[in-house]
Amino acid sequence: MVPELKNVRVNSVNFRSKLQWDPPTFHKGNITYTVQHKSSYKNTFENLCTSIDTTVCDISFLSIYGNFTVRVMAESENELLGLADIIFNPMEDTIIGPPAVKVRSESGYLTVDFTGPASENSHENWTVQQYYGSWFYRVQYWKKGSAQKVITVNSSHNSASLLDLDPWTVYCLQVQAVVPEWNKVGEFSQVLCEKTTENGITPVWMVVAVLLISMLVVLVSVPACFFSFLCIYQQTRYIFYPSYSFPQHLKEFLSKPSYSSQFCAPQSPEEDHSYDKLTVISEESENCSG
Numbered sequence: 001m002v003p004e005l006k007n008v009r010v011n012s013v014n015f016r017s018k019l020q021w022d023p024p025t026f027h028k029g030n031i032t033y034t035v036q037h038k039s040s041y042k043n044t045f046e047n048l049c050t051s052i053d054t055t056v057c058d059i060s061f062l063s064i065y066g067n068f069t070v071r072v073m074a075e076s077e078n079e080l081l082g083l084a085d086i087i088f089n090p091m092e093d094t095i096i097g098p099p100a101v102k103v104r105s106e107s108g109y110l111t112v113d114f115t116g117p118a119s120e121n122s123h124e125n126w127t128v129q130q131y132y133g134s135w136f137y138r139v140q141y142w143k144k145g146s147a148q149k150v151i152t153v154n155s156s157h158n159s160a161s162l163l164d165l166d167p168w169t170v171y172c173l174q175v176q177a178v179v180p181e182w183n184k185v186g187e188f189s190q191v192l193c194e195k196t197t198e199n200g201i202t203p204v205w206m207v208v209a210v211l212l213i214s215m216l217v218v219l220v221s222v223p224a225c226f227f228s229f230l231c232i233y234q235q236t237r238y239i240f241y242p243s244y245s246f247p248q249h250l251k252e253f254l255s256k257p258s259y260s261s262q263f264c265a266p267q268s269p270e271e272d273h274s275y276d277k278l279t280v281i282s283e284e285s286e287n288c289s290g
Helices: 128-132 204-240 248-255 257-264 283-289
Strands: 009-013 016-020 032-039 046-052 056-058 068-076 079-088 100-105 110-115 136-143 151-155 159-162 170-179 192-195
Touching (some): 009 079, 016 079, 046 056, 100 170, 100 192, 110 136, 110 170, 128 170
Antiparallel strands (some): 009 016, 016 056, 032 046, 068 079, 100 110, 110 159, 136 151, 136 170, 170 192
């Protein structure tokens, strides 16, 4: 009778599967191992690993769907030292790894984003969730230092919002995937902690302060604009419309046709004209002399 190999097991995470076993207790010479498999609808075994000298064989390329009988045999110099069979169903036996988690602190609440693990099976570049179909994420969170008061939130999406949190408080959380149809739960992610901020409601004192500051700015800016406009107006008026004017009696003198025509008429070089001396004295000069 061939002795049975001990502690034969399959370690499978996200469909990355490895068969492992313990070597025989008593043996002579060098030992090699051969691993075979057959599906539930076949009667013959096919080789997976042949004549290896380690006690591990990668069986990840088996189909994810279906039941398989996996056999490991220990041999030395063509002598069968040990043998063992194990039933392996990837969908049932694989462990769902932890999701990747990111936490963002919003206005008074936390937003948790998570991404499910990718399948490590060599056949297809799928996520683990694509094989199982429907699943949801379970989020557990608590105040830091109060792990006994754990709150659970389930989400069928890739994110969840943790509401009704105390402001300026550190919360810790972890996330796992749950597959109800297969009665499976995944591994929890590493614990992440994040501090909340204000709840987004503006305090009354801040509203009043903003209102008062706005009124003060208006009260200061309106008179300033008015006086600036008045100053510009006065300067413009002084430049284009000066306050002094031509004397009235001189205006009347120059407005007479006889004198104005004399000033405008051309003069002949042969003609000699005599003129009276005209002195213009302003009213201010008369007041000063008096």
